[in-house]
Amino acid sequence: MPGIFSWISGFFAATGPELQAQEPRLFNPVSGDSPTTEQNAALVQNLEGHLFCWLLDSPPAALKTCTHKISPVLEQLEQRLHDQTIEELPRRPLTLPMLMQVLSDESSDRHEVTDIILSDPSLTDQLLQIANSPYFKPGDQIIESVDHAVFVLGLDGIRSVISAAIMRPMMAARNSREALFAQRVWRWGLACARAAEMIARIQGQDTSAHFMVGLLPALSYITLRREVHRIHLASGDRQEPAPAVMRQALARYHWTTTQLLANEWNLPPKYHAYLLAAERPAPDQEHTPLNDGMIIGTREALRHAHQRNMAEEKLLYLVRLDENQLARVRKALLRMLED
Known part of the structure; x- marks a missing residue:
């Protein structure tokens, strides 16, 4: 870049x-x-x-x-x-380049998104867990497949779920501390x-x-x-x-x-x-x-x-x-x- x-x-x-005097702040009002x-x-x-x-x-x-x-x-x-x-800097997920392309392309269809997700079994598991969490699931219906998730949440909704699914494993606790x-x-x-x-x-x-x-x-x-x-x-x-x-x-x-x-x-x-x-x-x-x-x-x-x-x-x-x-x-x- x-x-x-x-x-x-x-x-x-x-x-x-x-x-020290120039310490950055998390929030920076205009x-x-x-x-x-x-x-x-x-x-x-x-x-x-x-x-x-x-x-x-x-x-x-x-x-x-x-x-x-x-x-x-x-x-x-x-x-x-x-x-x-930095030794703890998370490395780029393997499927991220393809996902970024499809996420930024408004003309992408649900089948294209589904195929990319299914190519990564670990991402598939994470996505279904995230999609069925209270943060994203729109109702009481269980989302059982990636295609079902894309259908229920829509392309806009699934884009956010994909981002969360990519990052969730990196932020999961490694130990009790x-x-x-x-x-x-x-x-x-x-x-x-x-x-x-x-x-x-x-x-x-x-x-x-x-x-x-x-x-x-x-x-x-x-x-x-x-x-x-x-x-x-x-x-x-x-x-x-x-x-x-x-x-x-x-x-x-x-x-x-x-x-x-x-x-x-x-x-x-x-x-x-x-x-x-x-x-x-x-x-x-x-x-x-x-x-x-x-x-x-x-x-x-x-x-x-x-x-x-x-x-x-x-x-x-x-x-x-x-x-x-x-x-x-x-x-x-x-x-x-x-x-």
């Missing part, structure tokens, strides 16, 4: 205290001359803090703790990202992806592309957690990394990791553009479905988990949706999370 490597190199141009810009930044920063407390199952004080172990771990992680030697984190990250990722997909539909944009990029931040979180654990174990320390170490790793490097994932998987240029627009919105640019979807998805996932989140009336300050549109998105997320 032309330009992606220079973008990554530019991220690492600042180091030490300067990098900036401008509005007097509420500073207020909005504070709102999303608090929301991000609540998310880390939930995902890492730690109180705020533990995530702010400074330890002597933070710097060496992050230095190694930064070097691996810079050198593109990461089980809670993996479960919560997957739930959060699905909420953000579904919200981004719905907002893209409202705005007449590519729904399947926004669903997939909506899952990438969650995949970057599990990737970074595993890499930090790998670095930590290599140092000879058998204890779990401190929550503050993990929070800093996730906060600093999640957008860099999403771009590396998109590059590793050779995703189309527009996927990189969606990620970059959410990470670094230009002054006064239009809101992006990904940024708005992540804010709404995060708020609803936290609210449903009975965690501190954000007042409902504040959402309308942050996203480019009217009250009725926001209510539709929230209703769909609530139904998904409750099931």
Whole structure:
């Protein structure tokens, strides 16, 4: 991907205290001359803090703790990202190139989609599991075959199921230590992806592309957690990394990791553009479905988990949706999370 490597190199141009000052944020409201810009930044920063407390199952004080172990771990992680030697970076699924072609082609028919899925037995199993999960199944009817899934969900619906089926095995817990984190990250990722997909539909944009990029931040979180654990174990320390170490790793490097994932998987240029627009919105640019979807998805996932989140009336300050549109998105997320 032309330009992606220079973008990554530019991220690492600042180091030490300067990098700390420029720490990327998960949510990046569009900036401008509005007097509420500073207020909005504070709102999303608090929301991000609540998310880390939930995902890492730690109180705020533990995530702010400074330890002597933070710097060496992050230095190694930064070097691996810079050198593109992240050992836990998921490799591209074998069928992804064919699937990306068929997913981006509006003229694709159901038989073409079915044939590609059936060519990969593991993808077939994952797809049927996902299609029958409460997140996607439209009713009580059991979906028994890939052709049936395509028929019931339609081509638009099956595109999102395929994206989830591709990523689900990569985000499944490997052991009991990461089980809670993996479960919560997957739930959060699905909420953000579904919200981004719905907002893209409202705005007449590519729904399947926004669903997939909506899952990438969650995949970057599990990737970074595993890499930090790998670095930590290599140092000879058998204890779990401190929550503050993990929070800093996730906060600093999640957008860099999403771009590396998109590059590793050779995703189309527009996927990189969606990620970059959410990470670094230009002054006064239009809101992006990904940024708005992540804010709404995060708020609803936290609210449903009975965690501190954000007042409902504040959402309308942050996203480019009217009250009725926001209510539709929230209703769909609530139904998904409750099931």
